[in-house]
Amino acid sequence: MSKSETVVADSAATESAVAAAAATPGTGGKPASASAPQGSNPSDPSKPSEPTRIDTLYLWNRLKRTDPKATKPFTRAGGFRGTQIDPTWRFQMMTEVFGPIGKGWGYEQMDWTIAERMIFICARVWYVDPETREKCFTGPQWGGTEMVRRRNGMEMPDDECFKMSMTDAVGKCLLQIGLAADVYMGQFDDSKYREESEAFYAAKSNPELQPAAVEAFEAEVKRRLGACLDLDDLEEVWRSGVGTRLREIGAVDRAAQHRITGLFAQKKAEILKREEEDGREAA
Incomplete structure (x- = not known):
């Protein structure tokens, strides 16, 4: 597989995952592995909830790619x-x-x-x-x-x-x-992995993907979602280049990608709830 084919395939997979998250109301864009904070169990207040899980591989995963x-x-x-x-x-x-x-x-x-x-x-x-x-x-x-x-x-x-x-x-x-754990684990022996790493660092060096730019983009998405009145408005915002930008952001900042995707999921849930309430009142 060529480098361009690798990047396209990875982008398609990422877009599918992002779109699926955006289509799921109430997820907030959080990874499925995230657990609830400590405290009482919502289903049974008398029972304590499970302790919050700690991501022990946080630093490892952030540093491993060379x-x-x-x-x-x-x-x-x-x-x-x-x-x-x-x-x-x-x-x-x-x-x-x-x-x-x-x-x-x-x-x-x-x-x-x-x-x-x-x-x-x-x-x-x-x-x-x-x-x-x-x-x-x-x-x-x-x-x-x-x-x-x-x-x-x-x-x-x-x-x-x-x-x-x-x-x-x-x-x-x-x-x-x-x-640089990927080198010691032998992943650099795989040409496809090296191509993925080249694409990752190319995206990381893009000024549009620096923290300040991502923060500004997230604020702009919040502003535009606030003006959405129905699902057509929501889809128009998504198709205006947000999906493509999120794929790029996800290559260097998965947390930001999840947050912004969660904004779409939250807005969709609000619109569906409002339409359901309006339908009951009309009936």
Whole structure:
């Protein structure tokens, strides 16, 4: 399947899911897995409701997809092949999710040693949870690099070995919270997955899909839905480009996509309820 075919197929699937959500009154656009908040059980106030479920994969799912432009293949002695991830891209992703280094996240050296002409550094990463504001730590990880470089049959000291060892250790720590997990899980071996990731990051870089633009679009949709009097008006708003825009938004912000879709579901429920009441009064 070509890249264009992949994007079209994914867009069609997303449109079907969005349309189905919009056609279901009262869903509010929330994922089916969302549970009710803690408190009394509406069906039986004497019984407590089930505790609110915590999305333990929230950070993992947000960090796991790797930009193909930040990767390149490599081959080591013995024929081992793998995918190298740009360390600067890793820092960019962490800054995007947690904030500037030293404020929203960071790393610290815990130990170091030299053995077999290699420098080993043990480090751990800390980050501030975006939701709870709690400071969290990964488990410590070791990174290692040879202290000499071999070029043209000659050995020379590598003045980058300490930095490279730290980079290696930090990269292993960041994997623990999901950063670039798709590479380590072998998904990059699938050409279709890489094409999907290229489409995802192309959409993410679109100015129309940045948070401020999405927020303005959501406000505009609310305004237009407020003026809808019947289902024909609602359909006209949907067909005015909202469906297409929602597919694009869903590629980078599923929560916003669900919220806006929920506005249509809520408005449809209100219109149907009003028409039902008007019908009873006329009878």
